[in-house]
Amino acid sequence: xxxxxxxxxxxxxxxxxxxxxxxxxxxxxxxxxxxxxxxxxxxxxxxxxxxxxxxxxxxxxxxxxxxxxxxxxxxxxxxxxxxxxxxxxxxxxxxxxxxxxxxxxxxxxxxxxxxxxxxxxxxxxxxxxxxxxxxxxxxxxxxxxxxxxxxxxxxxxxxxxxxxxxxxxxxxxxxxxxxxxxxxxxxxxxxxxxxxxxxxxxxxxxxxxxxxxxxxxxxxxxxxxxxxxxxxxxxxxxxxxxxxxxxxxxxxxxxxxxxxxxxxxxxxxxxxxxxxxxxxxxxxxxxxxxxxxxxxxxxxxxxxxxxxxxxxxxxxxxxxxxxxxxxxxxxxxxxxxxxxxxxxxxxxxxxxxxxxxxxxxxxxxxxxxxxxxxxxxxxxxxxxxxxxxxxxxxxxxxxxxxxxxxxxxxxxxxxxxxxxxxxxxxxxxxxxxxxxxxxxxxxxxxxxxxxxxxxxxxxxxxxxxxxxxxxxxxxxxxxxxxxxxxxxxxxxxxxxxxxxxxxxxxxxxxxxxxxxxxxxxxxxxxxxxxxxxxxxxxxxxxxxxxxxxxxxxxxxxxxxxxxxxxxxxxxxxxxxxxxxxxxxxxxxxxxxxxxxxxxxxxxxxxxxxxxxxxxxxxxxxxxxxxxxxxxxxxxxxxxxxxxxxxxxxx
Numbered sequence: 312x313x314x315x316x317x318x319x320x321x322x323x324x325x326x327x328x329x330x331x332x333x334x335x336x337x338x339x340x341x342x343x344x345x346x347x348x349x350x351x352x353x354x355x356x357x358x359x360x361x362x363x364x365x366x367x368x369x370x371x372x373x374x375x376x377x378x379x380x381x382x383x384x385x386x387x388x389x390x391x392x393x394x395x396x397x398x399x400x401x402x403x404x405x406x407x408x409x410x411x412x413x414x415x416x417x418x419x420x421x422x423x424x425x426x427x428x429x430x431x432x433x434x435x436x437x438x439x440x441x442x443x444x445x446x447x448x449x450x451x452x453x454x455x456x457x458x459x460x461x462x463x464x465x466x467x468x469x470x471x472x473x474x475x476x477x478x479x480x481x482x483x484x485x486x487x488x489x490x491x492x493x494x495x496x497x498x499x500x501x502x503x504x505x506x507x508x509x510x511x512x513x514x515x516x517x518x519x520x521x522x523x524x525x526x527x528x529x530x531x532x533x534x535x536x537x538x539x540x541x542x543x544x545x546x547x548x549x550x551x552x553x554x555x556x557x558x559x560x561x562x563x564x565x566x567x568x569x570x571x572x573x574x575x576x577x578x579x580x581x582x583x584x585x586x587x588x589x590x591x592x593x594x595x596x597x598x599x600x601x602x603x604x605x606x607x608x609x610x611x612x613x614x615x616x617x618x619x620x621x622x623x624x625x626x627x628x629x630x631x632x633x634x635x636x637x638x639x640x641x642x643x644x645x646x647x648x649x650x651x652x653x654x655x656x657x658x659x660x661x662x663x664x665x666x667x668x669x670x671x672x673x674x675x676x677x678x679x680x681x682x683x684x685x686x687x688x689x690x691x692x693x694x695x696x697x698x699x700x701x702x703x704x705x706x707x708x709x710x711x712x713x714x715x716x717x718x719x720x721x722x723x724x725x726x727x728x729x730x731x732x733x734x735x736x737x738x739x740x741x742x743x744x745x746x747x748x749x750x751x752x753x754x755x756x757x758x759x760x761x762x763x764x765x766x767x768x769x770x771x772x773x774x775x776x777x778x779x780x781x782x783x784x785x786x787x788x789x790x791x792x793x794x795x796x797x798x799x800x801x802x803x804x805x806x807x808x809x810x811x812x813x814x815x816x817x818x819x820x821x822x823x824x825x826x827x828x829x830x831x832x833x834x835x836x837x838x839x840x841x842x843x844x845x846x847x848x849x850x851x852x853x854x855x856x857x858x859x860x861x862x863x864x865x866x867x868x869x870x871x872x873x874x875x876x877x878x879x880x881x882x883x884x885x886x887x888x889x890x891x892x893x894x895x896x897x898x899x900x901x902x903x904x905x906x907x908x909x910x911x912x913x914x915x916x917x918x919x920x921x922x923x924x925x926x927x928x929x930x931x932x933x934x935x936x937x938x939x940x941x942x943x944x945x946x947x948x949x950x951x952x953x954x955x956x957x958x959x960x961x
Contacts, residue, residue, distance in 0.1 A: 360437035363405035364430030367412030368441040368958075371426060374400040375443075375953045383950035384450035384943065387422055390951070394424075409433055422446070425959075440959035448951035453730060453792070455939045456918055457872070457897045460494035460515065460932035463922035464717065464727035464901055466504050467496055469511040469529070470925040476514035477932040478914075480864040485914065485931050490514075492532050494932035499717045499727045501538070507531075509925075515932075516552070520716040523556075534569070538714050541573075553586065555711055559601075570612060570633075574710050576601040579608075587612035587632055591708040600642055613653055615708055616640045622649055629653030635706050637671075643679070646670070656705065658698055661689070676701060727920070728901035730941070732879045735791055739821055739845060742789035744800050750780035753807030753830045762820065762842075763813035765797050775808070791819065791845060791877075792942030803848065806832040806856075812840045817871055824848040828856035835859045841871045846878050854888045860895040864915065864933040870940045872897040874915075879903075887913065893928075897936055 378393055379385065385393065394416070402413040410432040417427035422445045429438045461467065461475060469475060477493035478485040494515035498505060505519040508526030515533050517523060522539030527546050534552035535541065541554055543562040553569035554560060560573045563580045570586030571577060575598040577590050588610055592598040600618030609626040613634035619642035629637045629652040637653030638644065644657040647665045654674035655661075661675070662682040675689055678698040683689050715725040752758045752774040759771040768783040769775060776782045786797040796819045803824030812818050814837055825848035828834065832853075836842050838861045844850070852858065860873045875897045878884055884903035887894060893912040898905060898919065905919035908926040916936045924930050 358437075359405070359407050359410055359432040360430040360435040361439070362430065363407070363410045363412050363432065364428045364437050364439050365958075366405060367403065367414055367428045367430060368426060368439070370403060370412075371400055371414055371428070372441075372443070372953060372955065379448075379951045379953060384448035384948070385951060386447050387445060390445050390447070391419070405430065405432070407432060423956075442956040442959065444954040444956055446952040446954060449949045451944045451947040452940050453942055453944045455937050456729060456899050456941065457916035457936035457939055459497055460916055460934075461496045461922060461924070461930060462499065462918045463497075463503065463505075463905075464499040464918075464920050465502055466506075466921045467498060468506045468508070468921075468923040468925065469496065469513065470507075470509040470527075470923075471511065471927050474512040474514065475924070475930040475932070476512075477934050479934045480862060480914075481935045484862055485912075491934065492516075493934045494930075499725060501716050501718070503716070504539070505537075518714060520714055522558070536714060538716065540575075557711055557713060558598075572711060573601070574598055576618070577603045577605075579605045581607040583608045584610045584612065585631060587615065587634055589615040589634075589708055590617060591615065591710050592617055593710045602642070603640075614638045614640070615706060616642065618642045619659070620644050622646045622651070624648040627651040627653065635704065637674075639705050641705075644677070656701055658701055663689070676704075730792065730899065732877065732899070732901055735877070736845075736847060736879045738790045739798065742787055742798075743821070743823065744787050745823070746784055746801050747781045748779065748824075749784075749801045749804045750775055750778055751804075751806045751808040751810060751832070752778065752780075753832060757808030757831070757833075759809045759811060761811045761813055762799055762816075762818050764816045764818055767799050789821070791821075793945045793948075794942050798845075805829075806834070809833045809835070812836045812842050815839045817841045817843075817866065817869070819843045820845065822846040822848065825850075827851045827853065829853040831855050831857075833857045833859065836861060836873055838862075839866070841866050841873045842875075843871070844874075844876045846876065847880060849880055849883070850876060850878060850885045852887045852889050852894065855890050856888070857890045857892045858894045858896070859892065864895065864897075864935045865939055870938055872915075872936060872939050872941075875899070875939075875941075885919065888926075889913075889928075895933075897939065 404411045412428055412430045414426050414428040418425045424443045425440050427440050475494050477491045478489045482489050492514040495518055497518040498520045501520055503520040504522045506524045507529040511529040513531045517531050517535045519537040523537045523541050525543040525548055530549035532551040535550050536555045538557045540558035541556045541560045543565050547564040549566050551568040554571045556573045559575040560571055560577045562582050566583045568585040572589040574592045590601045590603050592601050602618040603614055603616040604621040605625045606623040609628055611628045611630050612632035613629050614620055615634055620638055620640040626649055627637045636656050637651045638655040641658045643659035645662045646668050648667050650669040652671045655670050657677035660679035661677045663686055664684055666685050675694050676696045678701050681690050717725050717727045751760045754774040758773055758775045761770050765786040784799050786799050788795055789798040798819045798821050800821045804822055804826045806828045807830040826846055864873055878900040880903045885900055885905040887907045887909055889909035889911050891911055893914055895914045897915045898917045900919045903919050904921045905917055907913050907924045909928045910926055912928045912931055914931045915933050
C-alpha cells in the first residue's frame, strides 16, 4: 500500500487560496483603474468644455470688434440692435471633436453686457460668464469745406454778366423766395487778390486776404473786407454793406451802404456813404498818419481821421453816425463849400477858404490856427481849445485787425487745404488697382456705362470696348477721408456717350488720370444716389456736356454731396463749360486752378487754388452744403471699444 503524505491536500488548498486572493486584488485594481479612467475622462471633457466656452467668449469678442470696426462711431442703441441682428455669432463648434459652444446675453446694465456661454463635449458641460463694457465712439467730422461758397486760395476773378448769390436746396429749387445772400467770395493766402469786373453782381460778402480790384460796374450786396487795398475807380459800383481795408481805399462814383474804415488813407469822389468814414492806422506804421479826402455827394455818418481831412463840396449829414462828432481829425482840416452837421473837432489847423462853406450851428473847436473867408468869428477864442481837452472828447477808434490767412505753415486756424488733400490721395493710392481706361462712345444714340457701389458695366456697348475701353469694373476696398470705402478705380475717362449712377447708390470713383466729357455726353445721378469723384488728372466738362443731379444737394440721412469732386491736380485742372443745363457740384481742389465759363448756371460750391467764373451763367451757392459730411476727423474722433472686464465661472 503506497505511502500518503498528510500535508499534500493543504498545499493545493493554499495555492488555490492565494490565487483567489490575487484575483480579488487584481479585480479591485482593475475596478479602481476603470473608475480613475472614467474620472479622468470626465475631467478631460469638462476641461475641454471650459476651453470651448472660453473660445466662444473670445470668438464673440472678435465678432463684436469686427462689427464695431465696420461702424466705429455707433451709439449704444445701435450697438444693441447690431448684436440682436447677428445671432449666428452666438454659437459655433469648438476645436476638439464633438465640442461646441452656445452663448446668450444674460444681462444688460447700461453699457455693461454679461454674456453667458456654455461649452460642451460629449456629456461634459461647463458654463462661464464674461463681462464687457461698450464704449461708444465719438464722431467728429471734418468741418464742411463747402461752408463759404466761392473760395480761391490765391485769387478769384468774377466777370461776365452773371451773378453770385445763394439758395438752400433743402428748401426747394433756386428762385422766388429761395434766393439769399449767404455766399462769401473769399481768398485764403497772403497773395489772394479778388478781381471783380464786368457786370458781376454779388449777393453776399467779399473777403480778400490781399487786394480787391473792380474793373466794371459790379456790385456787392454785403460787406467788403480786405487785408490790402480797395480800388473802385474805373466804373460806378454799389456796395451794400461796410468796406474794411488794411491798406488804402480809393473809390469813385459809387454808393456804399455802410461804413468805410481803413488803416491807411481814404479818397472818395462822388461817393454816397450810408455810414461813417474812418481812417485809423496803426500808431507808428508807415500809414500813420493818413488823410481823408472827400469830394462831392453826401456822407450820412461822420468822419474820423488820424491825419488831415479835406472836404470839397461834401455834405456830412451825421444822421446815421456812430461817432461823437461830424468830423474828428488829429491833423488839419480844410473844407470847401458843403455842409457839416454834428460839429467839427480839429487838433491841427482849420481852413475854410471859400464862401458858402457851412459848419452847422458854428459847432467848431480846434487847437491850431484858423484861416477863414466868411466865418471870421471862428477866429475868436471861444472856438479854441487845448489839444489835451480836445483829445479827451475824441472817440477811441482801434485799427482794423488783419483777416486771418494761410501762412503756409499748416498750423494756423485758416488753411487753404483743411482736408490735407495730399495725405488723402496717398491713402487711396496705397490700394490703387490699374484697370485701364474707360471710353464711352457717342456713336448712334451713345453707349451707356452704369456705375454702382461695387461694380460698373456697359448696358449699351455699340462702339466702346471695340475701341479699347474696359468692359466692366469691380470695386476695391480703399481709404479716403479716413473711411474705408468701396471704390471704383480707372486710369482715365473719356465720355462722348452717357454715364449713369445706379439707383440708391453712393458711388466713390477714383480716376488716376484725366476725365473729359465732350460732344453730347451726359452724366446722370438719380434721386437717392450720390457720386464722389476723386481725381488726380484734369477734369473737363466740355461745351456739350450735360450733368444731371438731384434737386437737393445732400443725401438723406448721410448728408453726402450729390456730386463732389476732389482733386490734387497742380495747374489748370478743372474746366467747366457745360451745355444748356445748370451744373451742380461741390468742388474741393486746393492745388488746382478752376475755371467756369458756362453759359448755364453753376450751382453748389467751389474751393480751388484760383477760381475764375467769367461766363454768362450765374453762380448759386447752395448753403445746404455747409452741413455736408465728408468724413471723420481722425485727430479729434475716437472709435468705439468693447472692453473685457473679466470672467465669472459658474
